[in-house]
Amino acid sequence: MADLTSTFCGITSPNPFWLASAPPTDKEYNVRRAFEAGWGGVVWKTLGEEGPPVVNVNGPRYGAIHGADRRLLGLNNIELITDRPLEVNLEEMTRVKKDYPDRALIASVMVPCDADSWKNIIPRIAETGCDGFELNFGCPHGMAERGMGSAVGQVPEYIEMVTRWCKESTDLPVIVKLTPNITNILYPAEAALRGGADAVSLINTINSITSVNLDAFSPEPMIDGKGTHGGYCGPAVKPIAMNMVAEIARNPATAKLPISGIGGVTTWRDAAEFMALGAGNVQVCTAAMTYGFKIVQEMISGLSQYLDEKEMALSDLVGKATPNVTDWQYLNLNHVTKAVINQDDCINCGRCYAACEDTSHQAIEMSLDRTFTVKDDECVACNLCVNVCPVEGCITMKTLEKGDMDERTGKPVGDYANWTTHPNNVAAVSAE
Amino acid sequence: MTNSPLTPGITAGRLPEESYAAQFSDLHPVLDDHEALVAADRCYFCHDAPCMTACSTSIDVPLFIRQIMTGTPEAAAKTIFDQNILGGMCARVCPTETLCEEVCVREIAEGKPVEIGRLQRYATDTLMAKGIHPYTRAEATGKTVAVVGAGPAGLAAAHRLAMKGHDVVMFDARPKSGGLNEYGIASYKAPDGYAQKEVDWLMQIGGITVETGKKLGDGLTLEGLKADYDAVFLAIGLAGVNALRAEGEETDGVLDAVDFISELRQAEDLSKLPVGRNVVVIGGGMTAVDAAVQAKLLGAQNVSMVYRRGRASMSASEYEQELAASKGVQIFYNAAPVAVYGEGAVEEVEFEYTSEAGGSLKGTGETFRLPADQLFKAIGQTLDGAPEGIEITGGKIAVDAVGRTSIAGVWAGGDCASGGEDLTVTAVSEGRDAAEDIHAKLMEG
DSSP states (O other), X not given: OOOOOEEETTEEESSSEEEOXXXXXXXXXXXXXXXXXXXXXXXXXXXXXXXXXXXXXXXXXXXXXXXXXXXXXXXXXOOOSOOSOHHHHHHHHHHHHHHOTTSEEEEXXXXXXXXXXXXXXXXHHHTTTOSEEEEEOOOOSSGGGGTOTHHHHTOHHHHHHHHHHHHHHOSSOEEEEOOSOSSOTHHHHHHHHHTTOSEEEEOOXXXXXXXXXXXXXXXXXXXXXXXXXXXXXXGGGHHHHHHHHHHHHHSTTTTTSOEEEESSOOSHHHHHHHHHTTOSEEEEOHHHHHHOTTHHHHHHHHHHHHHHHHTXXXXXXXXXXXXXXXXXXXXXXXXXXXXXXXXXXXXXXXXHHHHHHHHSOOOEEEOTTOOEEEOTTTOOOOOHHHHHOSSTTSEEEEEOOTTOXXXXXXXXXXXXXXXXXXXXXXXOOOOO | OOOXXXXXXXXXXXXXXXXXXXXXXXXXOOOOHHHHHHHHHXXXXXXTOHHHHXXXXXXXXXXXXXXXXXXXXXHHHHHHHHHOTTHHHHHHHSOGGGTHHHHOHHHHHHXXXXXXXXXXXXXXXXXXXXXXXXXXXXXXXXXXXXXXXXXXXXXHHHHHHHHXXXXXXXXXXXXXXXXXXXXXXXXXXXXXXXXXXXXXXXXXXXXXXXXXXXXXXXXXXXXXXXXXXXXXXXXXXXXXXXXXXXXXXXXXXXXXXXXXXXXXXXOSOGGGSOEESEEEEEOSSHHHHHHHHHXXXXXXXXXXXXXXXXXXXXXXXXXXXXXXXXTTOEEEOSEEXXXXXXXXXXXXXXXXXXXXXXXXXXXXXXXXXXXXXXXXXXXXXXXXXXXXXXXXXXXXXXXXXXXXXXXTTEEEOGGGBSSSOSXXXXXXXXXXXXXXXXXXXXXXX
């Protein structure tokens, strides 16, 4: 069984699976249960200033998107940071860290955007024995209206400034949690780096309205007839999160900045994908909120098995796919594939036909006896048939070898060539 | 002491009185909302869906299931009724395992089809429970149509004709409308008076007058109808029953299975309905299964179903055969009746084993006897009471693809007409299509 021990920006945990700062890490009771279940670390639910804590709504806090069989695909929340007194949280963190010294305990922090607020609270929290800090510049709802959370995360200068204050206040690692509610993730990531951040974590939740109550005509979750935008997370946001992780990982300026990957991690496979794109570890929330803490056992066994099968160490996995994330312009335009339908696996539902005939390239033939076959002279290899087919592996893409005839273009498959040298590209660079 | 399954002879009340309701309750209870959503989620929304093709009324199954999935079972019901106004009954009685569900791609993929029949029932029950009849009549045409027979074919035709604005008079020999839905199917397939509820719901279209106690040759003549109406639709079913052609067939206790089923369906109190301790049903169709299973449910100790050919030839589906077996009916294959024995009433039936070679059936010479207090014949029904001069083919009224008979102005559909299987759903499609053709003909001017 592969060793999953993870060291992330100097913080060691028995595995790379941390619980993200969120309701599952709100208090001692939950965190103890999480550690007992096997989680490698937790980012404690975001701490705020001393004094009267924030309050939460007393109506519903979550909205959801469901897939088939009501499987939860996306969750949105309007919950704020911890609504328990700072002192209570600090006492609980101290006790938990003492009892679980091998687990990572990270303090998530969000206080008003002035130097005193940050410089006062960071040393105080450090007394708990926590392993590091995560600066919450991400939450897009509620706290942002008060100039915190994503209101900071959307202004690179603020990120840099606050990160610097924190680095001046502690020797512990400082992780900056980024909001995806921006135009280009590299600006905030680079700002964090300039401010001295030891790592970034992303993504925080995405601004969203998950559904509208069509009787009351209000967004859900509905509070007394009104709704507000909330933070979207869960499996639905994973593609967005992975792109942002990859962008930071392949950007020369930030390539060495450790990344804690967050966003829809539900299984070991999701975690492996994030790590292959450059995340040093992952944080999980929605999957735990959907299925409970026990899922980490599948994540541990799955990732171990995968690493064993690949004969890789955990550290080998991190960034393994990063070099293969490129720009569109460098993709090989002479890589020609054709869809192939395996007739033994086909259940004749005809979804590939409907998709191709109605919305794509009319490249699938349907016979009177419902046999579906690909017309190679029409197939542009868009992959839509593969994606809509309900039987995994029934439709595959066959790669034509160099020299093979592409029946669609009537030309043999040539050598690697991309858009930068393509004759249709007016900005093409001469290949000579 | 009260009676029990062991009480000799033919007697009522073999079971504790309170158990009859449970015995004859819904075979497949209606899906609840959650179950319906889970079941609907499994549909792949196939292109040119095989289920739709397998349905003789061509219900748009993927569409109605998607409508259920999106929380509009009422719209789903409308999709069903547009094609099949008796979609509620068909959802209950259709042998879906040999029709839509047999060809479901998930049956092919996993051996577990989408539960189309139960989803159809969920949709139609939802709309009907709201008392909504989603159709209105077109402007009156002034044309009149006589529909003879108020079974599935007649009802479907009458509804479609009334919707088109014609005035319909529907005749039936029996005291109630519904035909086999009311008199001819097992009670657990449509409990709680569903057949009549459906008729009442259907009649909300208006423009249909029902006259019961009338049939051709008994109060009605085709000539008279042709003279009084602009068109005639015959949906008279198969009123005759095939003979056993076994010695002693006239013995008391030898009955038609359809009569037993009908009597059972109309019984006010099943605990008062007599049944034998030993019951033998001869035949291999759905009627045989319905009779055998219900005899067992009434408390008969031993019920046997005997079919002269092999399992594969049986017209009752595998599912129906398994249902019978699960209720304790013993099924004998490849045995034909030879003689019925009994002093005054049936006591024993003798069968000879058969073998099939090249399609022909031959006795093997080996015989066996089964004790029987009642012997139900379920070896097929025959056309009875067809008007004189009408062309008959294969024992049925000859019709073309749209139900026209050899006599101008006279259409026919359902079991009495040639073509198609003798199923409720087939009768509905034939009634509907004949109505469309009648309408087109009447509006020619």
